[in-house]
Amino acid sequence: MAQALLPARCLRCCRTSPRPLLQPRPPTAPPAPSRGLSGPRGSSSSGGRGSAPLPLWQRVAVVAAAGGAAAGGWLHLRARRERERRQRRAQELRALALGQGDFELVDHTGRPRRKADFRGQWVLLYFGFTHCPDVCPDELEKLSRAVELLDRDAALPRVQLLFITVDPERDDVAAVARYVRDFHPRLLGLTGSPEQVRAAGSAYRVYSSAGPKDEDGDYIVDHTVIIYLLGPDGLFLDYYGRSKSDAKIAESVRRHMETYEPLPA
Numbered sequence: 001m002a003q004a005l006l007p008a009r010c011l012r013c014c015r016t017s018p019r020p021l022l023q024p025r026p027p028t029a030p031p032a033p034s035r036g037l038s039g040p041r042g043s044s045s046s047g048g049r050g051s052a053p054l055p056l057w058q059r060v061a062v063v064a065a066a067g068g069a070a071a072g073g074w075l076h077l078r079a080r081r082e083r084e085r086r087q088r089r090a091q092e093l094r095a096l097a098l099g100q101g102d103f104e105l106v107d108h109t110g111r112p113r114r115k116a117d118f119r120g121q122w123v124l125l126y127f128g129f130t131h132c133p134d135v136c137p138d139e140l141e142k143l144s145r146a147v148e149l150l151d152r153d154a155a156l157p158r159v160q161l162l163f164i165t166v167d168p169e170r171d172d173v174a175a176v177a178r179y180v181r182d183f184h185p186r187l188l189g190l191t192g193s194p195e196q197v198r199a200a201g202s203a204y205r206v207y208s209s210a211g212p213k214d215e216d217g218d219y220i221v222d223h224t225v226i227i228y229l230l231g232p233d234g235l236f237l238d239y240y241g242r243s244k245s246d247a248k249i250a251e252s253v254r255r256h257m258e259t260y261e262p263l264p265a
Contacts (some may be wrong), residue, residue: 028258031111102114103200105164108176108189110173115234121157121160122157122158122253125204126139126140126161126162126226126227127163127201127208127222129165129171129221132220135242142249144161146253150254156184156257159184159253163179164200165189166221168191168192169198171191172191208221208223217236225241227244232262
């Protein structure tokens with residue numbers, strides 16, 4: 001009787017069979033072990049792959065060795081480039097042929113002199129004239145101080161100083177002898193005929209030109225103001241202008257002495 005009182009929709013619902021229960025999922029199989037792993041973590045069944053990293057001290061040693069090799073290679077390259085630079089410099093100086101020509105002059109004692117007389121010596125050479133009012137005395141005094149600085153080191157060879165006049169008309173042997181007394185005791189004065197003096201200046205590419213004479217017959221000679229450095233082989237090595245101090249000249253000459261290598265014939 002109770003079913004007769006329910007609406008038709010409800011009767012259909014009640015007659016519907018209940019929902020089936022959810023079936024449990026079958027258990028999942030555990031994952032298969034990775035190939036090649038048969039022992040503790042990080043070990044390998046093949047024995048050669050996956051080896052342990054190097055200890056810290058070994059890694060530091062490897063890095064230090066690599067850095068040392070790189071530094072050694074850089075120093076070797078630097079030394080080679082310096083040698084090549086000096087060789088190019090020597091070839092350029094030889095090609096310029098500055099000061100390689102021999103000269104025939106007379107020193108302030110009246111003794112004939114040739115450039116060959118100074119082979120085997122370091123030479124500092126200056127061209128000037130005895131009537132020069134200021135530039136020549138200043139340069140010769142600077143040159144004398146530079147040589148005094150070098151003389152303080154007994155291990156260095158002695159430097160020979162040469163003064164060649166560009167005014168042979170007035171600078172005879174006696175005039176040159178009086179002039180060089182005021183400077184370094186090793187300063188040797190040289191003079192000669194106009195042709196000989198001109199040839200010596202041309203060998204070093206020295207410019208000189210006498211100016212007009214005044215009412216007293218005096219005149220000034222315009223000339224190159226340079227100090228030349230000659231090595232023991234007689235070849236031109238360096239030069240120093242008015243801006244170079246005595247200390248800078250001495251430092252440069254010392255460096256040339258320490259690095260000097262005779263040029264091949």
